[in-house]
Each structure stands twice: as structure tokens, then as C-alpha cells.
Amino acid sequence: MLGQLGDETYLETLQGGDRARRKALDAHDEARRRLLELEVALRIWFPERDTAEFLKVFFAGPVGDDAPAMVASLEAMGADRQAKALKAGMALFGGRYPASDKRAKQMGSWDKPSKLGLAVQALAPEFGTRRDFTEALGRYACATESVRDWIAEARSRMGDDERLNWAVHRLVVAYHFNGGAEEVAAGLAKLPEPYRVVYLVRLAAGEVINGGVEQFFSNSSGATATHAVEAFRTIGLDRHADILAKGVAMFPQPYEPDRTKRYAGESGWSARDDALSALTDDWDYDAVERAAPVYARREGIVPE
Structure with a gap:
């Protein structure tokens, strides 16, 4: 639920930049504002899955300008570990905290970080994982009455689609499949079928919405392609299943889930990439948005 509220402020940030973010945050009292500011910052600079570079991303960008205020908020919330890092x-x-452009320059490039850049990256274990951070925010939310009541009221207004989006987002964050066919199949098998189906459908649809069918196959999400074909058929979207099946057939068979092996020896844009992109023209975005919630409700997996 906190993530859902953070999403709203995050969208304000994307649409209007820092000024819009400040305006959105100023609409809340201090306790809510403190929590939302950190939640929005989390979405901007902390990736869905843990990497060693996330603190460098933070300090290299404009959101890092808010580091002093964020430290104060973390300390006030009792998140001492993150505040200390x-x-x-x-x-x-150094003594005078510089602006983002200077910080980025001091840390060096992504391929060749400076000693300072490496030192920043080395602090990642001190800060902890994304899960550590979100749990710290959650503890504060549960312990603060005004925030707790605010979240409960907002949750009561959520519809099925919003609740399903919340659940799917958590699945995408928690489950990331890569490796060979057996590893991917074994990982997916850990999810009960209804959750697996919705996860696969929303994962593929999200990639297609963002960058087309080619992006789905060229990203790590392409590891799930053959399973996604089955998932779309399960919810009655044969058209989408056929599109992905055509994409799978464009690669050497049997289809290789591991992206590195799937694209071994290739570089640059290819004729196959053109063909994969062309498949996007037949993708019905609205059909996915209609079918997934219907299936989820039928299977009883929409969160209460």
C-alpha cells in the first residue's frame, strides 16, 4: 500500500520534475512527507533488484542533492543503518557537499569509476539491500498512528486492478529467473499456477508496453518466453500467445533462456530485431489489461 501511494508521487516527479515532486509532498503532514519522500527516492535510485552500483546512482543524480534531508528523515524514523551509510x-x-554534476564527475564513468566512485560503491553492504530499506520504511509506517491510519484509508479505496498491480509488482521484485531451461522452469514451478500465470503475463506485457516485443526478447525477461506463451493461452489470449510464439521461433531451437547465450556472437541491431519489433503492431494492450484481472478474480488471487 505504501508503494502504491509512493507511485502517485513518483508519477508527479516523472511528469513535472523536482518542483512537481515537492508540490506533491507538501500536500502531506511531516510524518507522511518523510515517508513518501524516501519511498519516491527509493523508486528513482534503488533498482528493483540489488546491485553494487545503487549508491553511485543516488549520489550521481539530482535526487542525491537531498541526501542531508534524507539522512535526517532516516534518523528520525530509526533507520540508523541506512542513515549512517x-x-x-x-x-x-569532502567538507562541502557538492552539486550532482560535480559528484558525478568525481566518481568517474560507469565503466571506469574513480577511487571515490569505488568507495561509494563499497558502502552498499553498509546500507543494506532494497528489502532492508523497504522493511525500515514499513516499520516506521506501522509504528506511526497518523501514517498507519492514512494507509488504511487509502487501501480501502483501492480497486481490484490496483490490488492486483500491487501483488504483481511484488512478484516481479521477488522473482527473477535466468539461466538455462531447467533453472527457469524450476524457478517458475515455485509459484502456484495462478500467480505464475499472472506474473508471466504482466512481465511480458510490461516489456512490450515499454519497448515492444523486441525488448521483451532482448532483456532478461526473455528467459520466460516459452512459459509466457502458455500463460497467455491460459487466460484466453491466443493472439498474444501466437505473437510470442513467433518471436520464439525466430531464435535457434531449442530456445535458449539465457540471454547471453541467446545473443552469443551478435552485436548491434539485426534483421531479426526488425521482425520482432514488427510483431508489436498486432499486440492488443487493452486486451491484456482486461483479461488478467478477470483471470485473477476467478482464481481468487486478488489481495483482500
Whole structure:
């Protein structure tokens, strides 16, 4: 639920930049604002899955300008571990904390980070994982009455589609499949079928919406392609299943889930990429948005 509220403010940020974010945050009292500011920051600079570079992303961008305020908020919330790590990161830049462009320059490029850049990255274990951070936010939300009541009221207004989106987002964050065919199949088998079907459908649809069918296959999500074909058929979207099946058939068979092996020896845009992109023209976006919730309700997996 907190993530859903954070999404609203995050969208304000995307649409109007820092000024819009500030305006959206100022509509809340101090306790809510503190929590939402960190939640929005989480979405901007902390990736869905843990990487060693996330603190460098934070300090290299404009959101890092808010580091002093974020440290204060983290301390006020009792998130001492994260506050201490951010403080240590700020200290690496010297006595006067510089603006984002200077911080980025001091840390070097992504391929060749400077000693400072490596030192920032080395603080990642001190800060903890994305899960550590979100759990710290959750503890504060549960312990703060005004925030707890606000979240409960907002949750009561959520429709089935929003609840399903919340559940799918958590699945996408928690489950990331790669490797060979057996590893991917074994990982997916850990999910009960209805959750697996919705996960596969929304994962593929999200990639297609963002960058077309070619993006689905060229990203790590392409590891699930053959399983996604079955998932779309399960919810009655044969048209979408056929589109992905055509994409699978464009690669050497049997289809290789591991992206590195799937694209081994290739570089640059290819004729196959053109063909995969062309498949997007037949994709019915609205049909997925209609069918997935219907299936989820029928299977009883929409969160209460």
C-alpha cells in the first residue's frame, strides 16, 4: 500500500520534475512527507533488484542533492543503518557537499569509476539491500498512528486492478529467473499456477508496453518466453500467445533462456530485431489489461 501511494508521487516527479515532486509532498503532514519522500527516492535510485552500483546512482543524480534531508528523515524514523551509510557517502565528497554534476564527475564513468566512485560503491553492504530499506520504511509506517491510519484509508479505496498491480509488482521484485531451461522452469514451478500465470503475463506485457516485443526478447525477461506463451493461452489470449510464439521461433531451437547465450556472437541491431519489433503492431494492450484481472478474480488471487 505504501508503494502504491509512493507511485502517485513518483508519477508527479516523472511528469513535472523536482518542483512537481515537492508540490506533491507538501500536500502531506511531516510524518507522511518523510515517508513518501524516501519511498519516491527509493523508486528513482534503488533498482528493483540489488546491485553494487545503487549508491553511485543516488549520489550521481539530482535526487542525491537531498541526501542531508534524507539522512535526517532516516534518523528520525530509526533507520540508523541506512542513515549512517548515507552520511559516510556524503563524507567521501569532502567538507562541502557538492552539486550532482560535480559528484558525478568525481566518481568517474560507469565503466571506469574513480577511487571515490569505488568507495561509494563499497558502502552498499553498509546500507543494506532494497528489502532492508523497504522493511525500515514499513516499520516506521506501522509504528506511526497518523501514517498507519492514512494507509488504511487509502487501501480501502483501492480497486481490484490496483490490488492486483500491487501483488504483481511484488512478484516481479521477488522473482527473477535466468539461466538455462531447467533453472527457469524450476524457478517458475515455485509459484502456484495462478500467480505464475499472472506474473508471466504482466512481465511480458510490461516489456512490450515499454519497448515492444523486441525488448521483451532482448532483456532478461526473455528467459520466460516459452512459459509466457502458455500463460497467455491460459487466460484466453491466443493472439498474444501466437505473437510470442513467433518471436520464439525466430531464435535457434531449442530456445535458449539465457540471454547471453541467446545473443552469443551478435552485436548491434539485426534483421531479426526488425521482425520482432514488427510483431508489436498486432499486440492488443487493452486486451491484456482486461483479461488478467478477470483471470485473477476467478482464481481468487486478488489481495483482500
